[in-house]
Amino acid sequence: MFNFVLLKLMIEKIDITHERAVLIGVITKSQDEDKSKEYLDELEFLTYTAGGEVLKRFTQKMDMPNPKTFIGKGKMEEVRQFIQDNDIGTAIFDDELSAAQERNISKILECKVLDRTNLILDIFAQRAQTSYARTQVELAQCEYLLPRLKGMWTHLERQKGGIGMRGPGETEIETDRRIVRDKIALLKDKIKTIDKQMAVQRGNRGKMVRVALVGYTNVGKSTLMNTISKSDVFAENKLFATLDTTVRKVVIQNLPFLLTDTVGFIRKLPTQLVDSFKSTLDEVREADLLLHVVDISHPNFEEHIDSVNKVLGEIGCADKETIMVFNKIDAYQPEPYDETDLEVERTEAHYSLQEWQKTWMNRVGNNALFISALNKQNMKEFKKRVYDEVREIHVTRFPYNHFLYPDYDEEE
Template identity: 60%
Template sequence: MNDLISTKKELEKVVLVAVRTPEVSEQEVNEYLDELAFLAETAGAEPVKRFVQSLPLPDKRYFVGSGKLEEIIEYVKVHEDVNAIIFDDELTPSQLRNLEHAFKRRILDRTNLILDIFARRARTAHAKTQVELAQYQYLLPRLTRMWTHLERQRGGIGMRGPGEKEIETDRRIIRDKISKLKSDLKKIDRQMATQRKNRGKLVRVALVGYTNVGKSTLMNTLSKSEVFAENKLFATLDTTVRKVVVGNLPFLLADTVGFIRKLPHHLVESFKSTLDEVREADILLHVVDISHPGFEKQIEIVNQTLHEIDDREKPMVMVFNKVDAFSYTEKEEDDLSPVKQENYSLEDLKKSWMAKDTKSIFISAREKTNFEEFRELLYREVVKIHVTRFPFNDFLYPDIEVE
């Protein structure tokens, strides 16, 4: 399948649009747009303007109301170098069609943007097949609009998707492709399941967490390997498994794809085999970027996604990473306003629910801050499971209590 790749050297300029519903605070919508901007930059674009409208629900025709629509149209008319408008939600086929007609520009939604990044990041045949399946499933209900759009304007973000020299408009052909990709994935899934069985009884530990929290850096530090790590969203898609030895204890460590708010359901379904590493893990290391202003919301999203993947209870350690980048604003003594999250010091956070309700540790994977304490905690958690599988070795770990 031919990728439609832009030959432009300079970054595409894009406008970001969000609707703030009553249950979303102003701070939250700003954080959501910050994340959308980061997604756009990861995809190779430059966000130049943001528009936010408060509505009870997104408008059924244009996502935003008529007044805000005219405001954005006027901005795009004045700034002719704007290439695309990106919306922070999944748009319906009719909304996409109406917006494209109104703007005469490329229209992308959050799902399309994430799919584009996944397409850019896919390296192995497995990841490419998974992404291609998710793309076709997304495109099928939008088929008429998308193919005519691809024919008119090739290249650019959101266009790194399935396409042929002669644009296909036959839904049956697309469904056949989806069927074949599903069949291919089943074969790959069986191969990967066999690989997992061949790993034996070694304890399995999986790194999970929001995207870009430092899982790959932690993997590299623990396993002394060179897993690709970059300060961009979804830097790696393929699950990497390494045999790690801490002290005298070997176990398997898996680095999984990062989660994100509103992760497209097409991706969750097509990446099922990748997520099996999470399902089959004995211990989860939930890595959190403690320096991110919205880290508590990210914890909530990851926990919700984990529950959807596997609702079985299993041991979890909260690993609060990037303490080297953590900062806070100290309140003045005469300031009587309520204490906000940005006013909590690292010591305050260590005494909060995060340290009391679950096993937790605060580290910097990059700077190796508190890393020996982390290794000791991980060692003790792995031993608890290891001695149940290899009881003849329990004399090696006399100080560990098996629950």
């Protein structure tokens, strides 16, 4: 009996054990050691979100990735040895691999080989809740798969499952291109139908002012949504907690508007995903005002802003009225700087919040706000700014009820 319980415990333990993985990245002229580390940190977070555990990272300095195997021969042997000695199931590359590279590498390493795109698609597949989100992910997976069908993973047991093998697209992998193409057409039709229904729904919301929260993944959009709308949107410290947009009616000082929480962006967001999520992003496109939320406590936040702006550009929202919301000020910590140490140059990493506010952040003028959604710091200032902006849009749209909305009253 005891043994049986022990065995059951062991089995259950195995069930919850994370898939063992190694990460592989490169250091190039345009991507120095620090950058490479930051990218691998993010890749590790993605792996963890997908249900994996990273046992080791490998990096190689190179001018150009090897067209056949991405990294060089010697490094590959090092990786292979580690994988063999440590019972590793998955090798994850930070950059997108071509079909040929993927094939060559998995032959050498004899394990599952994934790239950043696979990982992101897999997380989306795991997290898609509604049939609409699932359809969009499935479409993205099919689009990713199509050019890679030939010989993909055929020498591996596909039934093993796990990261990269999950989700709606998995049964198509061994079938031929035509079937996948038909499937793509079908999914597009399905999305079109839902799009029409959603456009009608959006139309029914009337002319109310619409505000959308946008930003990099995990910056606190849903937390901010919960704070201001007193709603209960799912937020957690993993990437892509939100896939479906949520719309809430918010009232600040009698002034009603609609607030939308959206899917987070990420560096190198797979183009297939941007495309298939275009309609989810309609909410962003049709918004009157964007709140671009930034995690200022993240060492890479400036690059995050660039990534988000890039996606906003791709969906035609570059010039939209935007308030920059720098969140997580409670967690912001500049690197300590020793003035007597002449070796270390003072950089942005040492800036205090006040110093940051004097940089380019100053140029976005009163468009920049500094808050903590979690600790509810500076929420009054935030609400006033949003109120003023929404009122401005509102009174242009409904000039006759201008008088209804006086200046923001601090004593709310």
